[in-house]
Each structure stands twice: as C-alpha cells, then as structure tokens.
Amino acid sequence: MKLFRALGSYLLLSALAAFLAAPFVWMLLVSLHPSKAPIPTIERVVPTRFEEGHKVFDPHFENYKTVLFDSGLPVPIFLLNTVFVTACTVCLVLLFTSMAAYGLTRLRFAGRETFFRMFWLSMMFVGPVLQIPVYLIVRSLGWLDSYYALIVPGASSAFCVFLLRQFFIQIPFDIDEAARLDGASEFRIYWKLILPLAKPALATVAAFTFIATWTDFFWPLLATNSLYMRTLEVGLSVFKNSYGGNNWPMQMAATVIVMVPVLAVFLYAQRYFVRGIILGSTK
Amino acid sequence: MKKSWAGYLFLAPAALHLFVFALLPIGYALFLSVFKWDVLKPNKPFIGAKNYVDTLTDSAFWNAMWNSTKFALVSVPAGLAVALFVAVLVTQRLRGMAFFRTVFYIPAVSSGVAISILWIYIYLPTSGLIASLIQMLNAGIAKANQLLHISLSLLPTDIDFLNDKAWALWALAFMSIWTGLGPRMVLFSAGLLGIPRPLYEAAELDGASRWQCFKQITLPMLTPTTFFVLITSTIGAFQLFTPVYMMTQGNPEDSTRVIGYHIYEEAWSRFHVGLASAQSFVLMVPLFFIALMQERFMRRRLEGFSIQ
Amino acid sequence: MAAALGFWLNLGLGCVNPKTGGKTILRVATWGGAGDDSEFVKTVRRLRQEFEKQNPGVEVREEGIPGPGEYVKKLLQSFVAGTEPDIITLDASSAAVFIDNDVLLDLAPLIAADSEFNLNDFYENVVDIARRGSRLYAIPGDFTPIVMYYNKRMFDDAGVPYPKAGWTFEDFANAAKRLTKPGQFGFKFVNWMPGWITWMWNEGGDVLSPNGDRAAGFLDSERCQRAAEFLRSLVSVWKVAPSLSQSAAAGVDLFANGQAAMEVSGHWAMIGYKNSPKGPDGRPLLRIEDVGVAPLPSNIGKSVTVMYEAGFAIGKNCKHRELAWKYIKFMTSHRVQSEYNATGIAVCARKDVSQERAADERERMFLALIPTARAPWGAKVEGYETVERAGETAMNAIITGSKSAADALAEAARKIDKDFSRR
Structure with a gap:
C-alpha cells in the first residue's frame, strides 16, 4: 500500500515536472534550428538533417553567436x-x-x-x-x-x-x-x-x-x-x-x-x- | 537614552530611501492627480477632482479593472489549489523531493520577458506546443475510435489562444499558474511541515482516511499560510504587466487590457500623467484594503516576536 | 568595506558609464530591430564605420526601437526624460506628433547657411511632409509607396494575367481565388493598419474627417465598412488569405516563403525577398526575379496609395548640432544613398539616385506610383497612434467575425473621438 502510494506520488510529480520543464526543453530545441526556419511540428522539434539517408542531429549553435x-x-x-x-x-x-x-x-x-x-x-x-x-x-x-x-x-x-x-x-x-x-x-x-x-x-x-x-x-x-x-x-x-x-x-x-x-x-x-x-x- | 543617536544612524540610509522612494512618491502622486499634467505640454492646469471623475466614469478604465478582477478570480484560486496539491506531494517523506522542489521553482526565477516570448510560442495555433500536444491527443482519439468503433470528436488545434478574445485572458492566467507555482509551493510546504505530526498519528489511530485528515487537520492548520498566499497573490495579480506588454498589448479587443497595463499606457504612451495618477489611486483603494487585512492579520502573528 | 564599496561605486558610476569614454557619441534613433547578418545590416554597419573614419573621435550609435507603436512612445519618453538621441529618423506616419510637440530642430537655417547642400536634389512632395510654413524639420532619406507585390511564377502557373493599372477589387478577388490551392494562398493579409487603410481609400472612404479632427462619420462610413467587409471576405468567406491564426501558426513570411501569391507592403519588403529562405532543393523559395510590383486595386477609377517616408531630424536640444548636420548630409549624399537603397530598403528621396535606379522594372513602377501617393495621416494628425490602435482592434474583431464591420468601426470611431477630445 505504502509502496503504491509512493509510486503514485513519483508518477504524479514526474508528470508535473515534465509539464513545467517541457517549455524550457522546447525552447532549447527550437533555438538550435536554422535561422528563419519554419516552426517545427512536435515530431521535428529536434533539429536534424539528412546525411546519406540517415537523420543526424544538426544543432545550429551559430544562432547564439549571431x-x-x-x-x-x-x-x-x-x-x-x-x-x-x-x-x-x-x-x-x-x-x-x-x-x-x-x-x-x-x-x-x-x-x-x-x-x-x-x-x-x-x-x-x-x-x-x-x-x-x-x-x-x-x-x-x-x-x-x-x-x-x-x-x-x-x-x-x-x-x-x-x-x-x-x-x-x-x-x-x-x-x-x-x-x-x-x-x-x-x-x-x-x-x-x-x-x-x-x-x-x-x-x-x-x-x-x-x-x-x-x-x-x-x-x-x-x-x-x-x-x-x-x-x-x-x-x-x-x-x-x-x-x-x-x-x-x-x-x-x-x-x-x-x-x-x-x-x-x-x-x-x-x-x-x-x-x-x-x-x-x-x- | 544614550544609544539613540546610534539607532538613527543605523536606520538613516534605509529610512531616507524609504522616504524618497515610497513616502514622498505617494504624496507626489496625490498632488499630480489633481492636475491636467501632460508631461509633454508646457502648462499643467489645476483641475481639482476632474481626473477622478473621469476615471470613475471611464468605461475603458472599468473594463481594465474588470479584466484584472477576472484574471485574479481565476488565476489566484487555481494557482493556490495547484500549489497546495504540489506542496502536499513534495513534503512527503520520500527521496528526491528536493529535486522536484527545484524543478517546480524554476519558472518563478526565470526572466519575465523570456517567459513571455516562450509562451507566445507555446500558444501558437496549429504549430505551438499546446497545439502539438492536442494533435498527439487527437491521434490517440482517432486510434481509439477505430479500435473501439466509437466516434469521439477530435479537439480543435487551430485555436489562436492569444488572439481569440474568448481565450486570451485565460491563457495569461494559465501561464501565471505555471510561473507562480514555485513560491506558493514553498510557502505551503513550510506551512505543512509546521503542522505537528502527532495530530496525524492520533487521527490515524482513530481510523481517519487520508482525505479526512486533509480536511480536518491540514486545511485548518494551514489557514494562516493560505491567507498570506491568497493576499500576496491577489495583489500580484492586480499588478500584472510584463506578460501583457510582451504578449498581447491588451489585445484582442481589449480583452487582456489589465489595469497595470492600462495605467502604464495612460501615463507613458498618452502622457496623461495626472489622469494616470488618479487611476492608480482608484486602483489602490481595494488593494490597500486587502493589504490592510493582511497587516491586521500579520500583526497578530507578529506579537509573538515583539522585543522584551 | 563600506568605504571600499562607496569608492567602487563612484568609480563605477563615473567611468564605466557607457555614455562617456573620451569619444563624442552621436546617437541615432531608428526603427530597426535586432538583425541577422543580412546584406542590409552589413551595409548600414559599413556606412556608419565610414562616417566614423571620416570624423575621428566620433562614434555613431544606432539605437533601434522596433515594434509597431513602440517607436513614437519610446522616443517621446526619452524627450520627457531629457535623454533623447541626437538624430531621429522621422517616419512620415508619426511626423506630426514630434513636430507638434516642438521637440525637433528647425533645419531651415542650417540649410540656408550651407552652400554644399541643395534641397532641390530631393522630391518636393517628399520634402514637404516635414515642412511647416518656412520651417523644415527633416531631410528626407528615402520613401516608399505601398504597393501590391505579386509572384509572377504563381500567376504563370495558374494562367492568371499579371495585375495591371485600373484593376478593381473584384479583379483582385478573382485572381486571388484562382491563385489559391492547397499550400498556397492567393493573398497574404496582415492586420496592419498602415497597409490596409489603402483599401478604404480605394473604396472612396477615409478614416478621419478632412481636417483630421474626428473619426465619426468617416471610419464608420458605409464605404469604409464595405472595404472592411471585403477584407473579411478574403479571409473568412473565400478563404483566399490566411486567417490571422494561420499566419501566426506559419511563423514565417508567407510571401517570402513562396506560400502566398500577393502581398500589400512597402519597398522594404524587398530586403526579405532577397533573403528568401532556401527550400529543400537548395534554391530560394521566392526568386527575386519572380517578384512583380503593381498598383493597388481600386473601385474609384483612380488607384490611390500611401507614401511612407524616412527623414532625418535633429533633436531641439542636441548638443552636437554641427556633427549631427554633418551626419545628415553624409547619409543623404548621392553615394551613400546609392549604396543604401541598393539593399532594397526603399526609393531614394534624391531624384538623381532614383533616376539611376529606374533601369530596373520594379523601381520604375515604384516611381510611377509616387503621384498617386498621399502622405499618411500621422504626418498631419498628432494623436494618430490612437487611430491605428483602435483601427487594428476593430479589424481584428471584423476578421475573426466577433463583430460586424458596422459595429466594430462605429465603436472604434467613438473611441478615437473620445481620445481626441482629451487632448
């Protein structure tokens, strides 16, 4: 019973934490898209580019420099x-x-x-x-x-x-x-x-x-x-x-x-x- | 009283500051409010109570007051409820609660400008974070419909939260629950930890359920904290400015024109400084009343601390 | 420690203050915002450095105040504070508020005393925007009539003839309908009153009375209602223009991204068109040679448009008057204007530069539209900010369908007149 309660609490807290943190994560990811890129949908929020048919992570840190x-x-x-x-x-x-x-x-x-x-x-x-x-x-x-x-x-x-x-x-x-x-x-x-x-x-x-x-x-x-x-x-x-x-x-x-x-x-x-x-x- | 000069010396900087930046300004504002004081114009005639009459009969002013009231009526109770719930969770004797407390506090220390820009993005129709989440939910609903042969309707994803007058003010209120969670949670946590544990143990022996404990012990014991949070949150809600300035500028159709923003515009965009001063005094009447309630209440608690 | 702190404070406040530092600082207010490293930003930076090189010991600080409505508000605030910039880029659409509040320097004596400077180099009707009797408050730099941009490739693909002078609202709507298909809008509408006021003019209405003192009977007139209704139909009935929320959702400029066939804007839009983002094939989504310029459609026979102008003015209490005047002369000189306007920002107010640039077909069209362009209301009416705010609020209600055009415009007119009466 106690264990269940603790587990439930952790689940709830994690969900809440995700709710609070999601905007920040989203912000970080969008900031790494190429300048002037259209708004990405949720599947594309991680900036990627195709290289030989494979998706590779493609962060544009130069935005920060700009x-x-x-x-x-x-x-x-x-x-x-x-x-x-x-x-x-x-x-x-x-x-x-x-x-x-x-x-x-x-x-x-x-x-x-x-x-x-x-x-x-x-x-x-x-x-x-x-x-x-x-x-x-x-x-x-x-x-x-x-x-x-x-x-x-x-x-x-x-x-x-x-x-x-x-x-x-x-x-x-x-x-x-x-x-x-x-x-x-x-x-x-x-x-x-x-x-x-x-x-x-x-x-x-x-x-x-x-x-x-x-x-x-x-x-x-x-x-x-x-x-x-x-x-x-x-x-x-x-x-x-x-x-x-x-x-x-x-x-x-x-x-x-x-x-x-x-x-x-x-x-x-x-x-x-x-x-x-x-x-x-x-x- | 040998020590008296030392006392004044120690107090001097803060007292001088208090005088110049809090007491004097109040008097000055009162003075300004009886003039047609347009900072850009050379003559500033005395007009008596006209600014107050104009304020009290101005539908735009009352619209702004009403918007602020609506905002407070929704964001404060909801914010309190969420914060209390979270506080109950994070004060459990479990590992890792400090981590969660930190995460929940982060929005409150983030810059208001940054938060506002971020939330404009979150609220974008179709492509924003919330719309994306609704899309995912819709995909789930569609799948459920298919599997279970039911026909639940899909949720709209093209709501323009900040540009739709049915939504904009509530969108700001929702955001403020998010940003205000941290401090409220900490206050409630403190209140909760201050409740003597034997009370709960006794209740448990009597076979009380968790909900009964919460209702019979936690809530009454927490009343002082709740009262404090309620009042500071209400005053804060009436001072809302940065999100409105950054996100909606009072639009759409003045539905988010709250009183803090309205006074700012009157003073610094139209430069009707006298009128804006009168407006701020009219705003201050209810706020001061609220604050006074807090003061009376706090003083009772303060008496415990009085010095010898 | 207190003493050390005090010392440090003094040191800090006295010396680190960025306003001093041995150099003469010339502060120039513009309405530019944060840039990217586009050609325009680089050109402006280079010209500024050139001026600094010609005038050792001088630093030019450009202070951008971007955002609709922000520029006037913030600059007036700085005049109130007594910390205004030396040079103010004066937008025709808000010239009146600065001139009427008497914060600008009359440049006529400076012009009279300067044999190098010839006011006849500039288009007269552009100069006149900042003229009050014998006094002149700004030297024009550049200007632009508001025009209809169209994407020639999209017109060709849809088999629609290019727009030409004399086209009506109906012609425009028909073209927009044929140009609309999945992923492409016929027209890009934005709720930006400096742009959409021309629709009211071209329907024969206007937003203020001829002497600019009231809105009732004008903004809420039948003609203005018809124009507003027409714009609503584009978005909500025929769906040839994106709704306000669709525009927001895209988060990009739809015309510059090749997703809208027509757009009403000024010359400055060309900067964005030149920098159109690249598509997956590596080619720009909008090729600059596909951009066409046409007069605005009109229901009153003769198309009218509005002319927005950027002039240079000096603050009344400017401490470096000579230097400021030198800067204005530099910025309005033939060579600097040639380079500046080559970026695509606008049409040069100097006749010589504009004539040289008229080799380009688009530039010719801009020049041809000058005689049909009116000065904006804000050049004459001090409180015009109020009108634009109320107008955009009303348009938002009309487009989203929350109010009828008649109700929304009548309410806006009431609000404007009430505000005018407060002054």
Missing part, C-alpha cells in the same frame, strides 16, 4: 550593465537593510516602532501608484538613463528590512549585551558579531535581490532610454519585435541567453530562496 555579436544590438553591453547594476544593488541592499534591521532590533530610540510601522506599511504601496512619481523624482534628480536611476531606487527594500528584522530578533540578546559591557562600539557589534551570525538571512536577501534586480523589466524599461544603458531584460525584449516576429530560432536563442545566468544563480543558491520565502511569511 544573437550575441551580429545582431546589431550591443548584447555584451546589456550583459555588463545587468551584472554591474545587479552587483551594486545587492551590495547596497545588504548594507542598508541589515543596518536598519540592526537598529530596529538592537538599539532603543524614540520612534523606533513608528519607523518599523512605516517600513511595514510601505510594502503595501503597489507598483502602479509609485511608478509615476518615482520616475518624476528620478528625473528631477537628473538621473534618468544612468546607472543611478537603475541602482538607487532599488538600493533598499522594506521587504528585506522586514525579513532581516525577523531573523535578527531570533539572535540571542546576551551576545551583544556582553560585548557592549566590554565597551565595543555599536558598529563593531553590528559588523563583527551580528552580521556573521546572520549569514544565512543575508544570503537569502542577496539571492532575492539578485533575482528581482536581474529580472526586473518595468523600471529599467521606464528609466533608461539609450540603447547602451539597457539591461539584458529590456534590451532583449526588442528581439520579440524584430524579424517581423518571424524568426523563431533566433528569438529562442535570445531567450535562452537571458535565462541562463539567472537560472545558474538559482540552482547554486536555491536553499536560500526557500528559507527566505519561509522567513518572509513570518513562519
């Missing part, structure tokens, strides 16, 4: 922009939100609870309301179409402050009380004691911020105008409108190129994601 270097778009620049912006954002978020969380949990000062309430409330302001004023504020700072516009508005996050606060509260208070009695400065306690203990939570924040920044579309779309300031996500969105929508192998190759880095990070850091989501739900 997308990266011969598309007329500075794809390597898109990639560099994305890496730079993401790296800066992750560092700043880690620094600012952990400092805030330290202040909110370890230090006493007037209005602390009010501050926390404000962070908490701001998580409820939804994107559509903020997009216009934030754009105009960034414009009046003269930052549009620069790295400042891409980095600074994302440099802190109420969600991450909240997440880290939840974690910091669970770190025993006698650790820093002891250090304080020994005369350690607050910065030293924060930097040398609390941060090392909070590593898993920080990794979670880093992983989240990385994915959110790397895959952000709306803000970079609005905040940048020149081609050389575009991020990968926005830059490659033009592939959809290119080729009159008629060159699927090339579009799929571009799609794979956007997806691979972020998937790699996810697979590397997946356990932190899981932890982060659970922390975020205050479990």
Whole structure:
C-alpha cells in the first residue's frame, strides 16, 4: 500500500515536472534550428538533417553567436550593465537593510516602532501608484538613463528590512549585551558579531535581490532610454519585435541567453530562496 | 537614552530611501492627480477632482479593472489549489523531493520577458506546443475510435489562444499558474511541515482516511499560510504587466487590457500623467484594503516576536 | 568595506558609464530591430564605420526601437526624460506628433547657411511632409509607396494575367481565388493598419474627417465598412488569405516563403525577398526575379496609395548640432544613398539616385506610383497612434467575425473621438 502510494506520488510529480520543464526543453530545441526556419511540428522539434539517408542531429549553435555579436544590438553591453547594476544593488541592499534591521532590533530610540510601522506599511504601496512619481523624482534628480536611476531606487527594500528584522530578533540578546559591557562600539557589534551570525538571512536577501534586480523589466524599461544603458531584460525584449516576429530560432536563442545566468544563480543558491520565502511569511 | 543617536544612524540610509522612494512618491502622486499634467505640454492646469471623475466614469478604465478582477478570480484560486496539491506531494517523506522542489521553482526565477516570448510560442495555433500536444491527443482519439468503433470528436488545434478574445485572458492566467507555482509551493510546504505530526498519528489511530485528515487537520492548520498566499497573490495579480506588454498589448479587443497595463499606457504612451495618477489611486483603494487585512492579520502573528 | 564599496561605486558610476569614454557619441534613433547578418545590416554597419573614419573621435550609435507603436512612445519618453538621441529618423506616419510637440530642430537655417547642400536634389512632395510654413524639420532619406507585390511564377502557373493599372477589387478577388490551392494562398493579409487603410481609400472612404479632427462619420462610413467587409471576405468567406491564426501558426513570411501569391507592403519588403529562405532543393523559395510590383486595386477609377517616408531630424536640444548636420548630409549624399537603397530598403528621396535606379522594372513602377501617393495621416494628425490602435482592434474583431464591420468601426470611431477630445 505504502509502496503504491509512493509510486503514485513519483508518477504524479514526474508528470508535473515534465509539464513545467517541457517549455524550457522546447525552447532549447527550437533555438538550435536554422535561422528563419519554419516552426517545427512536435515530431521535428529536434533539429536534424539528412546525411546519406540517415537523420543526424544538426544543432545550429551559430544562432547564439549571431544573437550575441551580429545582431546589431550591443548584447555584451546589456550583459555588463545587468551584472554591474545587479552587483551594486545587492551590495547596497545588504548594507542598508541589515543596518536598519540592526537598529530596529538592537538599539532603543524614540520612534523606533513608528519607523518599523512605516517600513511595514510601505510594502503595501503597489507598483502602479509609485511608478509615476518615482520616475518624476528620478528625473528631477537628473538621473534618468544612468546607472543611478537603475541602482538607487532599488538600493533598499522594506521587504528585506522586514525579513532581516525577523531573523535578527531570533539572535540571542546576551551576545551583544556582553560585548557592549566590554565597551565595543555599536558598529563593531553590528559588523563583527551580528552580521556573521546572520549569514544565512543575508544570503537569502542577496539571492532575492539578485533575482528581482536581474529580472526586473518595468523600471529599467521606464528609466533608461539609450540603447547602451539597457539591461539584458529590456534590451532583449526588442528581439520579440524584430524579424517581423518571424524568426523563431533566433528569438529562442535570445531567450535562452537571458535565462541562463539567472537560472545558474538559482540552482547554486536555491536553499536560500526557500528559507527566505519561509522567513518572509513570518513562519 | 544614550544609544539613540546610534539607532538613527543605523536606520538613516534605509529610512531616507524609504522616504524618497515610497513616502514622498505617494504624496507626489496625490498632488499630480489633481492636475491636467501632460508631461509633454508646457502648462499643467489645476483641475481639482476632474481626473477622478473621469476615471470613475471611464468605461475603458472599468473594463481594465474588470479584466484584472477576472484574471485574479481565476488565476489566484487555481494557482493556490495547484500549489497546495504540489506542496502536499513534495513534503512527503520520500527521496528526491528536493529535486522536484527545484524543478517546480524554476519558472518563478526565470526572466519575465523570456517567459513571455516562450509562451507566445507555446500558444501558437496549429504549430505551438499546446497545439502539438492536442494533435498527439487527437491521434490517440482517432486510434481509439477505430479500435473501439466509437466516434469521439477530435479537439480543435487551430485555436489562436492569444488572439481569440474568448481565450486570451485565460491563457495569461494559465501561464501565471505555471510561473507562480514555485513560491506558493514553498510557502505551503513550510506551512505543512509546521503542522505537528502527532495530530496525524492520533487521527490515524482513530481510523481517519487520508482525505479526512486533509480536511480536518491540514486545511485548518494551514489557514494562516493560505491567507498570506491568497493576499500576496491577489495583489500580484492586480499588478500584472510584463506578460501583457510582451504578449498581447491588451489585445484582442481589449480583452487582456489589465489595469497595470492600462495605467502604464495612460501615463507613458498618452502622457496623461495626472489622469494616470488618479487611476492608480482608484486602483489602490481595494488593494490597500486587502493589504490592510493582511497587516491586521500579520500583526497578530507578529506579537509573538515583539522585543522584551 | 563600506568605504571600499562607496569608492567602487563612484568609480563605477563615473567611468564605466557607457555614455562617456573620451569619444563624442552621436546617437541615432531608428526603427530597426535586432538583425541577422543580412546584406542590409552589413551595409548600414559599413556606412556608419565610414562616417566614423571620416570624423575621428566620433562614434555613431544606432539605437533601434522596433515594434509597431513602440517607436513614437519610446522616443517621446526619452524627450520627457531629457535623454533623447541626437538624430531621429522621422517616419512620415508619426511626423506630426514630434513636430507638434516642438521637440525637433528647425533645419531651415542650417540649410540656408550651407552652400554644399541643395534641397532641390530631393522630391518636393517628399520634402514637404516635414515642412511647416518656412520651417523644415527633416531631410528626407528615402520613401516608399505601398504597393501590391505579386509572384509572377504563381500567376504563370495558374494562367492568371499579371495585375495591371485600373484593376478593381473584384479583379483582385478573382485572381486571388484562382491563385489559391492547397499550400498556397492567393493573398497574404496582415492586420496592419498602415497597409490596409489603402483599401478604404480605394473604396472612396477615409478614416478621419478632412481636417483630421474626428473619426465619426468617416471610419464608420458605409464605404469604409464595405472595404472592411471585403477584407473579411478574403479571409473568412473565400478563404483566399490566411486567417490571422494561420499566419501566426506559419511563423514565417508567407510571401517570402513562396506560400502566398500577393502581398500589400512597402519597398522594404524587398530586403526579405532577397533573403528568401532556401527550400529543400537548395534554391530560394521566392526568386527575386519572380517578384512583380503593381498598383493597388481600386473601385474609384483612380488607384490611390500611401507614401511612407524616412527623414532625418535633429533633436531641439542636441548638443552636437554641427556633427549631427554633418551626419545628415553624409547619409543623404548621392553615394551613400546609392549604396543604401541598393539593399532594397526603399526609393531614394534624391531624384538623381532614383533616376539611376529606374533601369530596373520594379523601381520604375515604384516611381510611377509616387503621384498617386498621399502622405499618411500621422504626418498631419498628432494623436494618430490612437487611430491605428483602435483601427487594428476593430479589424481584428471584423476578421475573426466577433463583430460586424458596422459595429466594430462605429465603436472604434467613438473611441478615437473620445481620445481626441482629451487632448
């Protein structure tokens, strides 16, 4: 009975996994068809050619080369922009939100609870309301179409402050009380004691911020105008409108190129994601 | 209070950021919404509540709100049900569950643009992945008809999901179940693992069936998680943007013109920034109400954490 | 670490910023998208490099914004942001929105002060598209009337005579019916208003009132309904054109792939025809010598068409005005235009280049159609984007049969007028 149940579970899970993975497999296969090839039917989705009457596997990896270097778009620049912006954002978020969380949990000062309430409330302001004023504020700072516009508005996050606060509260208070009695400065306690203990939570924040920044579309779309300031996500969105929508192998190759880095990070850091989501739900 | 200056210092960067990029913008948006603020035009006259009146009487706005509501009403419950089902499966004490959890999470971390392009392809009539699967199914049905001398009708393969107004919004909803599965599954898994096992053991001793256990123990114990997932998913559903921008641009016949996209177009394609601000406030009323419900609910759970 | 981070940030934001880097950067907006390595892409790249070689220390950055409706939106956004490109390729069909919002530089003083440049080298009606009184906002590069392309081999195989001037909708439909067979459509229809508006004109209707301020009584007029009905019949009744979903399912250009006998498009389509994919026999699916060009069919005696033009304009606040003007002169020069238009993109707005190219029979036909071509509405009406969006929505409903032509067009007209009243 138990065995049957397990077997059934595996079957169901495999079917679901196939459902989730099939689009990606399909995408990879289509990206290897020759440029401008008609849309293959399911029997022909594996790119093949005939050689002496035999079907042989015939992948067109040159599509990737075309997308990266011969598309007329500075794809390597898109990639560099994305890496730079993401790296800066992750560092700043880690620094600012952990400092805030330290202040909110370890230090006493007037209005602390009010501050926390404000962070908490701001998580409820939804994107559509903020997009216009934030754009105009960034414009009046003269930052549009620069790295400042891409980095600074994302440099802190109420969600991450909240997440880290939840974690910091669970770190025993006698650790820093002891250090304080020994005369350690607050910065030293924060930097040398609390941060090392909070590593898993920080990794979670880093992983989240990385994915959110790397895959952000709306803000970079609005905040940048020149081609050389575009991020990968926005830059490659033009592939959809290119080729009159008629060159699927090339579009799929571009799609794979956007997806691979972020998937790699996810697979590397997946356990932190899981932890982060659970922390975020205050479990 | 000796330490108070240190507290403010530690809080300063994040608080300043919060002020400039969240609190100030809310006030600014409120200010903009009472002007005829067309960014391209030099004069921006004060018009009082006219933008709000225009918004409330605009059938295109309400059409967009209704589209978003329909999208949320379908994608959220279905997404929750699927995620809960998957979570129950992957929290079993079996080998290899970590692998499945990873696979199920992948769509959620993939780029929205890439996912959208991919799903345009999946939804293509006749030649897309779904149409191909229907074709395979049809081949099976035809064979069954032949063998069993029955006449089941074949399924259509030429549905243009993204260009047919009967399908387009549901196609987007279906896709969002796929992309949203990961985080929801993880949340439910966490909730499930938090249910004390003795409860189940006791129930099993009483001879309860699996379904009874699920109904009597799992669901009630999971209520907080469900509530959290429900609310975040609903707010997320009302903010849908990238797939619409990439896949349908609100077509066909405005059937996928959801509110997030509508406001974007009003502001950045027609440059009616004042009107768009008013629209976003009208949108925010129900969303803020939902969020407040969450806040009240969460605060009750948070009290357990309050500091000495 | 915080200090190090700050230092690194400063360094990064200051120096790595791709906008600076010692060179003068000339940003040129076009509506091109990601390319493949076709002849056209290579030619454009080569011309750009040539200009850079002539002007040391200058880098030309072409910034493509592809996609219907995207170009105007994104460029206006960049003007709002104050980060617009130096040179804007000005499409006749959206000239008004840029001119009326006063974001372009008046080029007349530059022309007057430059003895090397002669405006008389260009076709006058093409120049006039961007002229407002004594002010001129763009120098025309190239243009194209919308034409009917046909596949001569398919006509020969079906024994259908080639289309000729004076043919009517009925002649066209009959030809399309005879040219339709399994695996081949008589006509390739796309729901692209800049292309299908000509059917309404050739039925004697129009989408806006003569001064361009309202759609009611025009877009929803009986003549426009008849034209829309005709297009629906092509797709849904006679089935001589693929349905919208059939086109999508193919995922390729049906005319360029030798699966449709006729297509309405502009000169730029020739680039695709020249690059027609190869069939299993290794030969192109569409041979360029099989491509014929004909006037559009008309029910009002005299065929009319629309002329889309690409001009070069300079942003009002451009910081490198001289350089930008130099670039425009380079791009509109005789030699550069000869090479550029040899790719098949369009008809040159310079009379000398066009005359030289008229040796080709197809090019002659394009030139012959110039007098019948109207400037697009978007050259005059600022909010024309709205009209195209509403029009395409209506056409989608009509073609798929979800609404009658009368209902769909009336609804579109209402939507357009409401939007016009908001401005």
